[in-house]
Amino acid sequence: MFRLAIKNRACLRQLHQCRTMLKAQAFGMPAMSPTMERGGVVDWKFKAGDTFSAGDVLLEVETDKATIDVEAQDDGKLAKILKENGAKDIPVGEPIAYIADVDDDLATLEFPKPVEAKKESKPVETKKEEAKPVEKTDKKKQTSASKTPSKNGSVQANASQTLFPSVLSLLEENNISTADALDKIKATGPNGRILKGDVLAYLGKISQDSLNKVTEYIKSHEKLDLTNIELRPARETAAAAAAAQAAKPAKPLPLVLSEQITLHVPENVTYSQLSAAIASxxxxxxxxxxxxxxxNDASELYDPLFEELLVQEPTKPRFKVTYNIVDLEPTPRHRTSSPQPDIFDLLSGTTTQELQQEASAVSKQQQTRHEYALNVSVAVDESLTDAKQRAENFVAQLSNLELFQ
Incomplete structure (x- = not known):
């Protein structure tokens, strides 16, 4: 944020004996950069007659690059606004408002007349029209002088430039007219522009050697050095990208425990009964x-509260179970008919009823069973440290079914 210095002119006003003869000070369009020539008023933060303090934002100025706040350096009063909000293409230095001291009475304050400035500029224009050949030669001399800098890097000041507010303020403080400044003060700014350092060096407040060093440093960085720039390497082709992707290690497959349990179920047990029992x-x-x-929870060192604190995400499942039941004998077994007596049974006098009783006793001793396969798959959540062990305990518990057949 740039800070615009608004100098207090109280020392100059002390020369006047009557308060009615006090004049408001012109506040020109500030130059927010060395290359700025014109600007616009975006928004005044104070109205005419309002007082402001040091550090207050007076207005927003629009340049060709950005919108910048202009702050007050000293206390004062906004006497009159010449350029309202939205005014554009205002030359640097052209008055946009009048400012006064905090204690000034606006009713008795005298404002400079802008008409007089125009009258003073007219004779200059007529002189230019009358002596056009002389102007051309003067411009050539000025350009030639500006193109031939001295050893210390300074050139003749450009007579057509608009001085910065900081330069104007410094000149007025030291009773130096604009004409004398353009004629006597050597310029180190771009295109023969007088900078504040040039005025301070002319007044002897800073050494010429220090000013020369700053000027040389600025000029050495005016041009962008592109000698160290290297071309960016070409992008990888699709084939190279595919090869790089293939070279990456494959993600590890999730851990899945599988188990097959063979079940011998009595024939009088239906499939639905078996499925419900297995699900439970x-x-x-x-x-x-x-x-x-x-x-080991039987150990003396076992502490259930301490063990719960060590469990990682206790409510999260450690594994997921999927299973299916496969009928290994889908075709029903052939059931024999009632036993018929053979020749030996007839000769011995054995009846059919006796044969059926013998067959029923044999079937009770050798009861037939149906065979099923229980295929179990357990997907382990490897992000939990105890998941694998708990999944193995589950498979071991499920395998106990084979012991009860």
């Missing part, structure tokens, strides 16, 4: 595998 048993085994402690 799988649910119970899964609950126990998640709930039972992994350490």
């Amino acid at each position: 048993y799988v649910k119970e085994c899964s609950f126990l595998a998640h709930d039972e402690p992994l350490t």
